[in-house]
Amino acid sequence: MDELLIYLLRKGANVELLKTTTSKIAQETQSSQQTISRKLLELEKDQLVERTPDGILLTKKAVERLEKFYLSLKAAFENPKRKLELKGTVKSGLGEGKYYLSMNGYRNQIIEKIGFDPYLGTLNIRLLEGELWKRKLLSELKPIIISGFKDGERTFGDLYAYMAKIEQIDCAIIVPLRTHHGQEIIELISKESLRKKFSKKDGDEITVIL
Amino acid sequence: MDELLIYLLRKGANVELLKTTTSKIAQETQSSQQTISRKLLELEKDQLVERTPDGILLTKKAVERLEKFYLSLKAAFENPKRKLELKGTVKSGLGEGKYYLSMNGYRNQIIEKIGFDPYLGTLNIRLLEGELWKRKLLSELKPIIISGFKDGERTFGDLYAYMAKIEQIDCAIIVPLRTHHGQEIIELISKESLRKKFSKKDGDEITVIL
DNA sequence: ATTACTAGGAATCGAGTAG
């Protein structure tokens, strides 16, 4: 991770135009004006900063990159066992999961790549507020890719799957690439009905371990 | 911040011996075995890692350095206004503050360097659990140093002071270098009795802004 | 005052290889 990006973040260039000069940055980072000039040109070329005559602003791309970096550090400090535990509450879906899982285009791939014939229904979990940041760490893991397909007129998109466990039972987190609900909901599938297996009702707390 | 230290942290070398080799690290960090070897020797020389024949462990020094780095990123993301707000509850002290502030060795310096003649008493604040991490960010700010002195046989140590405000009123956080209470307590001084000024009693919530 | 180019020196890298 580029030190200069981090410096700019600390200076708040992610929220407002940072009014500064290459010499000032050089001073505060123990570097030379020339080096800062060159590095800013590189960052600009990579579309990580935008420059106007009187200031510098981090782009969305840069902020996202920094955030991913920050979250992985956070995970290292706050969850040093390297096991990702997602806590949340059971939530009713709209039965769409059942529909998608019944499509052979998805089902056959799940059997082949994940290793079980899924129960026709998903368990939706709403992550607890304090756990939400962990959701973004999923994208750092290597997904099992369930390819999309066409069925007549409808197009079904790719799904990402991540193997997980709930109380020792194998299951998988399913993330549609074009997700229809917010980042706070995750969707799980398993061989049998997780809801019945653990006799959970809406609002009950549950922990998923990856 | 050294990328290799961050890699080792992510691998959990802060909590247990990381069994690995220079080649493995090289692979996972897109570097060469030679470079990793050289860098590890440097980190070892700087006492940032300890190496045994079968693994690597981050030293306390390294973990502290990484933590400081992490906390400043956290502050940038979670408190982008760049104003540090410390929330806590009022707590009774033991009247020592009154004693120390009455010593001219401290008092004269406070008048000169901080700019007010302190009320003879400190307001102790116990930081809220969720605010505790911010405490460590104090050490990133530039302190006003109140030098220690000797008075007959007793030695009084240096104090660090940080200008702050409570509801617009100027005050200062005082941190004895050899602190006698835990990191969750901060001690404030002001021109008048803060406790009376805001008619706060033990347990009342209060916010300090730096 | 700026920013940024050039040029040459300094630091870093990694292929080859010894122990």
Add this chain to the structure above:
DNA sequence: TCTACTCGATTCCTAGTAA
């Protein structure tokens, strides 16, 4: 296998300076 040395290649830095 492993770590770590040498040394030429490459990258990165900054003084000087133009615009």
